[in-house]
Amino acid sequence: MTAARPDEFVHPALFYRSDAEYLDGLLPFVTEGLAAGQPVAVAVPGPRVRLLRSALGDAAERVHMVDMTVAGRNPGRIIAAVLRHFADPHAGRHVRIVGEPVWPGRSATEYPACAQHEALINAAFAGRDVTIVCPYDTVGLDADVLADARATHPVVWGADGLREASAEYAPDSVVARYNQPLNHHGDAEPHVVTDAAGLPAARRWVADRARALGLAPDRIADLELIATELAANSLVHASTPCELRIWPDGGDVVCEGRDTGRLTDPLAGRRPAEPTALSGRGLLMVNDLAELVRIHTSPRGTTVRAYLRRR
Amino acid sequence: MRSSGLVEDARGLGAHDHLCWRYDEPAELSARVREFLGEGLAMGARVRYVGLAPVQTLAGELHELDGMGEALDRGAAEVSSLTGTYSTGTVVEPAAQVRIYAAATAAALAAGYTGMRVAAEATPLVRTPAQLDAFARYEHLVDRYMARHPFSAMCAYRTGELGDDVIEQLACLHPNTNHDAAGFRLHASAGGEYDASMNGDLDLSNADQFATALDRAELPLRGDELVVDARGLTFIDHRGLLRLREYARRRGVGLVLHVSRPGPARIAEVLGLTDVRVEHRPEHAA
Numbered sequence: 001m002t003a004a005r006p007d008e009f010v011h012p013a014l015f016y017r018s019d020a021e022y023l024d025g026l027l028p029f030v031t032e033g034l035a036a037g038q039p040v041a042v043a044v045p046g047p048r049v050r051l052l053r054s055a056l057g058d059a060a061e062r063v064h065m066v067d068m069t070v071a072g073r074n075p076g077r078i079i080a081a082v083l084r085h086f087a088d089p090h091a092g093r094h095v096r097i098v099g100e101p102v103w104p105g106r107s108a109t110e111y112p113a114c115a116q117h118e119a120l121i122n123a124a125f126a127g128r129d130v131t132i133v134c135p136y137d138t139v140g141l142d143a144d145v146l147a148d149a150r151a152t153h154p155v156v157w158g159a160d161g162l163r164e165a166s167a168e169y170a171p172d173s174v175v176a177r178y179n180q181p182l183n184h185h186g187d188a189e190p191h192v193v194t195d196a197a198g199l200p201a202a203r204r205w206v207a208d209r210a211r212a213l214g215l216a217p218d219r220i221a222d223l224e225l226i227a228t229e230l231a232a233n234s235l236v237h238a239s240t241p242c243e244l245r246i247w248p249d250g251g252d253v254v255c256e257g258r259d260t261g262r263l264t265d266p267l268a269g270r271r272p273a274e275p276t277a278l279s280g281r282g283l284l285m286v287n288d289l290a291e292l293v294r295i296h297t298s299p300r301g302t303t304v305r306a307y308l309r310r311r
Numbered sequence: 312m313r314s315s316g317l318v319e320d321a322r323g324l325g326a327h328d329h330l331c332w333r334y335d336e337p338a339e340l341s342a343r344v345r346e347f348l349g350e351g352l353a354m355g356a357r358v359r360y361v362g363l364a365p366v367q368t369l370a371g372e373l374h375e376l377d378g379m380g381e382a383l384d385r386g387a388a389e390v391s392s393l394t395g396t397y398s399t400g401t402v403v404e405p406a407a408q409v410r411i412y413a414a415a416t417a418a419a420l421a422a423g424y425t426g427m428r429v430a431a432e433a434t435p436l437v438r439t440p441a442q443l444d445a446f447a448r449y450e451h452l453v454d455r456y457m458a459r460h461p462f463s464a465m466c467a468y469r470t471g472e473l474g475d476d477v478i479e480q481l482a483c484l485h486p487n488t489n490h491d492a493a494g495f496r497l498h499a500s501a502g503g504e505y506d507a508s509m510n511g512d513l514d515l516s517n518a519d520q521f522a523t524a525l526d527r528a529e530l531p532l533r534g535d536e537l538v539v540d541a542r543g544l545t546f547i548d549h550r551g552l553l554r555l556r557e558y559a560r561r562r563g564v565g566l567v568l569h570v571s572r573p574g575p576a577r578i579a580e581v582l583g584l585t586d587v588r589v590e591h592r593p594e595h596a597a
Binding site: 272281 | 514515574577582583
């Protein structure tokens with residue numbers, strides 16, 4: 001393996017079959033970083049946080065540890081709220097992050113957003129002096145998921161120190177492949193917002209339905225923000241009306257905004273807020289407030305679905 | 312205390328209240344003026360009606376009220392005609408205009424009244440953009456005076472003669488109004504406890520009006536923080552909160568919001584607004 005240039009983003013997938021291989025792959029990455037005085041963060045599912053913490057011993061105190069099933073529940077918020085949130089304050093230094101956004105148990109609804117997230121990390125960190133290692137559980141995850149990991153990561157790490165470039169690396173095709181149509185939900189009636197004057201009524205419409213669906217009061221406040229931002233996005237960025245829909249889906253309430261514009265920036269809603277900007281944070285807000293966000297965009301229109309868990 | 316909210320008539324308002332009344336027909340305005348000034352008289356305030364018609368006509372409108380004739384005779388009630396007071400196109404000087412009513416309030420108190428109450432036709436004073444801007448600034452400045460002194464007022468604006476957007480720009484600077492199209496209200500807080508009070512919904516539909524209202528209000532600063540009573544704010548989007556934060560930053564102070572709903576704290580958290588302090592307070596009795 002050749003050493004990465006300082007300005008080069010390094011983004012390997014680590015394929016592991018066991019706790020032992022997990023630690024073999026990650027402990028040197030973490031401890032070498034600490035030894036070099038580099039900032040190190042670990043954002044992985046809770047049980048893996050505990051595994052790494054106990055293996056690191058005292059050194060764990062110098063590692064920023066995050067439970068990815070909480071902070072990265074919605075894959076759409078990981079780049080801004082987890083990765084750049086940690087990396088940005090350390091500009092000028094090499095930053096090491098272990099990020100595990102895909103784990104067995106991610107649902108079929110969540111997974112396309114996970115794969116797109118992994119692909120978009122490459123564009124989001126291009127040219128930045130950061131290494132993000134993404135562990136993949138090869139026993140618990142499907143073969144399709146592992147094949148996607150080879151397409152979203154330019155490098156694959158395996159057992160016994162294996163390091164190889166991925167011949168299948170093609171992140172843009174993963175973004176495109178998981179840009180899957182979100183078909184009209186059967187019996188959910190739309191509420192159409194044609195101009196900004198309709199936003200307060202749309203908010204009340206959404207809140208009334210969410211209340212009837214059993215969403216907790218603080219989550220209804222989140223949903224009011226989400227619905228307002230979805231509709232405002234259509235009005236401002238697409239200059240088209242927005243069709244809002246809301247329906248229950250198992251343990252979730254889903255709020256959908258549909259317009260006839262095209263979302264051309266795949267990183268929209270994934271960049272951290274600029275400190276001085278006065279607007280343009282709509283999708284970032286939606287990503288942060290929802291447990292999951294699914295997006296489909298085409299020349300015929302854009303659909304954004306936000307999932308909020310009922311309690 | 313002073314009330315804040317939408318009203319359907321001009322009754323039940325207190326010694327510090329400030330009402331914007333949007334009306335279509337003069338007869339309808341007369342009825343509201345009688346409600347407002349009649350109750351003022353009953354509260355022991357000196358009352359004044361500033362209208363467009365000659366003073367005899369204005370006095371005639373009030374005469375329907377029991378005891379008003381006697382009140383006019385002894386100076387407890389006054390009428391004044393705008394036609395004689397302002398020439399067409401007069402641009403008010405906000406601070407001077409407030410001083411006039413402060414003097415009238417002081418005189419009323421010195422004469423043994425409990426305060427001063429005025430119902431004023433203001434339509435001719437906001438016809439041009441320059442008039443509107445100056446008068447809107449005056450509306451907030453006098454609102455701050457009212458919050459601390461026993462001066463209450465009803466400001467009347469006639470539709471048809473004024474565009475709806477013009478009346479909205481004025482209504483949103485009053486704690487009370489019969490016209491909620493702006494969707495929000497920015498005004499002085501009861502007793503001047505806070506630097507300002509905000510009520511209603513703020514989103515894309517009134518973002519520009521909110522920015523204009525903030526600029527015109529020139530909120531007073533008493534310390535290194537702008538402390539806003541936002542307990543009556545039923546919704547604010549990220550644009551609204553960022554606008555308010557920018558307003559505070561431009562004036563070199565931090566922003567503190569007292570809220571009764573979870574939204575503003577969520578926005579501050581999501582956008583990492585570490586210079587905005589959002590404190591939860593129970594809903595106030597508006």
